[in-house]
Amino acid sequence: MTLHSEQYKKYGRYRDYMRVIGVTEVTTTRQNNNGTRVYRLPFKDAYGYDIDFATYNSGYVRKLVKYGYCPCYQINKREKIDGGFMKITTGPHSGLYRKRYDHSKCVLIDGIGDRIEYLFDFIMRNYFVAKPKFQPQLNVDSLNRMAKYVFGEPLGFDSCDSHTQNAILKRLQE
DSSP: OOHHHHHHHHHHHHHHHHHHTTOEEOOOHHHHHHTOEEEEEEEEOTTSOEEEEEEOTTSOEEEEOSSSSOOEEEOSOEEEEOOOEEEOOSSTTTTOEEEOOOEEEEOOOOSHHHHHHHHHHHHIIIIISOOOSOOOOOSHHHHHHHHHHTTOOTTOGGGSOHHHHHHHHHHHHO
């Protein structure tokens, strides 16, 4: 089995996963001929615009923006590049070296299956998983503290009846 067929199997599998979460493919014929695939999320952003993503044959994965001056931006991973030194060849400083600026570049994703897998993971991580600002720690100390100071149980969580224990757990999960 070749690497090419493995990528298409992976592409089919993740395309099915995208359908399950409601993501639709809205690729035009021209985009398809160019090797571009465009996907739309099942909901709109805060401004009422569709949320679209595109994968390109070149290896880029981008979020398409319908408003503002920037039409799209890469969501590929980035890697830092050390600028190194450059020899000056002309002018009064020729023969000397100067430091180039450090910068970063996109890490291109070669396979079609790898690109859609990366996009699926990005969508799940950023649009479908809740990100609470503060997640309380559920341990014995926090349960005893809640029982003593909020519910007035002097001996802690273990001495509470089941109704009070459920109320404490529910309050900690809010």
